Amino acid sequence: MHWQTLPDYDALSNRASDILLGAIRDQPRTVLGLPTGRTPIRMYERAVAACGRAYHCFRDVVTFNLDEYVGIERTHPGSYFTFMKRHLFDFVDIDPANAHIPNGAAADVEAECARYEREIAAAGGLDLTLLGLGSNGHIAFNEPGTPFDSRTRSVTLTESTRAANASLFPDRNVPTRAITMGIATILESKSIVLLASGERKRGAIERLRSGEISEEFPASALWKHPDVTVLTA
Numbered sequence: 001m002h003w004q005t006l007p008d009y010d011a012l013s014n015r016a017s018d019i020l021l022g023a024i025r026d027q028p029r030t031v032l033g034l035p036t037g038r039t040p041i042r043m044y045e046r047a048v049a050a051c052g053r054a055y056h057c058f059r060d061v062v063t064f065n066l067d068e069y070v071g072i073e074r075t076h077p078g079s080y081f082t083f084m085k086r087h088l089f090d091f092v093d094i095d096p097a098n099a100h101i102p103n104g105a106a107a108d109v110e111a112e113c114a115r116y117e118r119e120i121a122a123a124g125g126l127d128l129t130l131l132g133l134g135s136n137g138h139i140a141f142n143e144p145g146t147p148f149d150s151r152t153r154s155v156t157l158t159e160s161t162r163a164a165n166a167s168l169f170p171d172r173n174v175p176t177r178a179i180t181m182g183i184a185t186i187l188e189s190k191s192i193v194l195l196a197s198g199e200r201k202r203g204a205i206e207r208l209r210s211g212e213i214s215e216e217f218p219a220s221a222l223w224k225h226p227d228v229t230v231l232t233a
Contacts, residue, residue, distance in 0.1 A: 001222065002229045003209070009042065009197045012233040016130065016195055017046035019229070021057060023128045023191075029060040031120075033129030033186065034088075035140075036065065036080045037165070039195045040132060044087040051092050058094040062123050064116075066131070066140035066186075068102040070109055070154055070177035078169040079104070102152070102179035113152045113179055120152075120181075126189035133196040136160055137204050137217040141180035148221045150182035183221050192225055197233040205232055 006012040020043065023030050034040075051057045065080055074081035081101050089099055100119055106112035120126065131139045136158070142150065143158050154177055162174040186192065196205050204219065208230070213220045222228045 004229065004231050006231060006233040009233050012195060012197050012231050013042035013046055015231055016040070016043040016193065017050065019193055020047055020128070020130065021050055024057050024061055027127065028057075029062065030127045031062045031064070031123050031125065033126045033131075033181065033189055034063050034065050034084070035130050035132045035195070036067070036083045037132045039197055040130065041087055043130075043195070048088065048091040056093045058092040060098075061094055062098045063094065063100060064120055064123070064126065064181070065101040066129075067178050067180040068104040069175040070104045070179060071175050073105050074101075074103070078174070083168070104175075104179055109154045109179065113154060116152045116179070116181075117185065120185065126186075128191045128193065129186055129189035131186070131192060131194045131219075133194055133201055133204050133208070133219055134161060135164070135200050135204055137207065137219045139183070139186065139194075139219050139222070141178045142183050142218045144216045144218060146183055146215060146218050148187075148215060148224070149184045151185055152179065152181050154178070155180050183218060187221060187225050189225075191227045192222060192229070194219070194222065194228065194230045196230065201232075205230075 068080045072079050102116050103112050136144055141155050156177055165174050166172040207217055208219050213223050
């Protein structure tokens with residue numbers, strides 16, 4: 001695990017954007033696992049600015065988002081489909097057919113989870129996955145106690161996770177369930193970059209740094225992967 005400590009959130013976002021765009025330059029048809037939440041917002045802003053200024057870079061990229069809420073339509077202002085359009089997809093030249101996000105409004109959620117796993121496999125797996133870090137150690141929506149061999153599935157969100165995401169919902173009514181990419185799926189990515197910024201994440205960062213591996217701290221599964229970079233600020 002490679003650790004990089006940046007002086008502040010802006011520097012972290014710049015570094016994350018450089019890694020993201022570098023992966024695309026090296027392999028234009030790269031397959032990306034993409035996060036949502038507050039931490040990656042400025043990374044996406046930097047990527048949008050760089051692509052618009054220098055070159056159109058997302059034309060051949062394939063993306064798979066890590067998660068989506070269950071029970072809301074894609075057009076809902078709190079959906080991650082809306083989030084990705086607002087922060088990235090509406091401003092780069094990605095083919096909409098190549099931008100994959102679980103459908104939380106699917107009539108059969110379990111079938112949707114299985115379909116998503118098949119889509120990732122059909123794309124050749126993930127080349128680079130970017131992750132945020134929950135204060136309880138969750139990655140994607142894999143909460144404490146998640147088996148490390150988990151695959152894309154529906155999960156019940158903890159109250160702490162729902163509270164942390166409440167500001168993203170105009171009515172603060174966060175769904176209780178979500179579809180999430182599993183830990184085993186994430187660990188099959190060729191490279192992984194974890195972003196963690198702010199005082200609220202300090203405890204989780206230090207616990208990850210300790211090297212103790214436990215399913216009660218999902219991010220610790222990353223110690224099992226040969227190519228993980230952790231960016232902290």
